[in-house]
Amino acid sequence: MNDPASVSQPIASTGNDIVDLSATDPLRTCNPRFYSRIISSEEKTLYDQWGELTFDNYVWLLWSIKESVYKYTSRTDTGLIFAPLNIPVLQLTAPAGDGFYKSMVIYGSEILYSRSIITNRLIVTVVCNDENFDRTWWGFRSVEQTAYADQSASVRTFALGKLHSALSRADLRIEKTTAGYPILLDGIGRLDIPLSLAHHGHFVAYSYRLPSSAEEPLREGGQAVPASRSSILKLAVLFPNNSLYKKSAAN
């Protein structure tokens, strides 16, 4: 079996984050000493002109976007330090029919896009380098237990359940690299399906990205793993539109 830490870097990535708003302190969030460590003066100006959200939700939305960008990027740059002020959100739009807050971030040499859902209980975000998110799947749900170990187990079970269905495979498992990001493996080794997990308070979330040819998910190193066409059809059924995410939230 491949050593998860020894294989080459993935060719694509995914990053996500979730914020349980009940675990945040709105008063503290709105204190300049706090928010100035998350959003820049330019991003504060963007809010003043935009005014779509309460300010504390805006701060946590940008936190969620920046954390997702960090996760996306740190998969290929494992020495990266999370520095929110170094991840500028250049463009932010309110939902227009599809329910997503959308942003664009230029970070390093990458142009990344985010989609976020905001409810009165949570903010959940996913980031990828494809504006249409064609091959990125994501979901979130509530959990009863908030202890770290319980959250960690719940998010893995949740993500694996979706991946088992999506890929029509039961031999999948999730491990963590020494660099700290999750990877997906089967009985032989690591699969080239970048995966991101998040948990906070009463919520857990996952995102993953399928290879360019979803019918032939590539193993790290280029070995093809055939997948049946039926699994692709299942994907279409499972993820027809964003109703999936709203349904997951009610689980």
Added chain:
Amino acid sequence: MDRRNILEELKKVLYPYTENKELLQNINDDTNLVKDLKINSANLVDIIIDAEAKYNIEIDFDSAEKIITVGNCIDAIAEKIK
């Protein structure tokens, strides 16, 4: 105040954000706040703000970005109170 004293005071700052309080008894410079103490990344700013209030200092943004371990925290505080 030497590093050992700062460490003891830092444990009080970390306490509300650390789920398993027993882990705080054996922390050292190499203890990673997120990976070892399982502190949620969303609380890292809280820790900086609380440390600033406790020592009446202001930790600059560059130092704050480097706070990954307990040792980084002590460095940032020691730099400001010396």
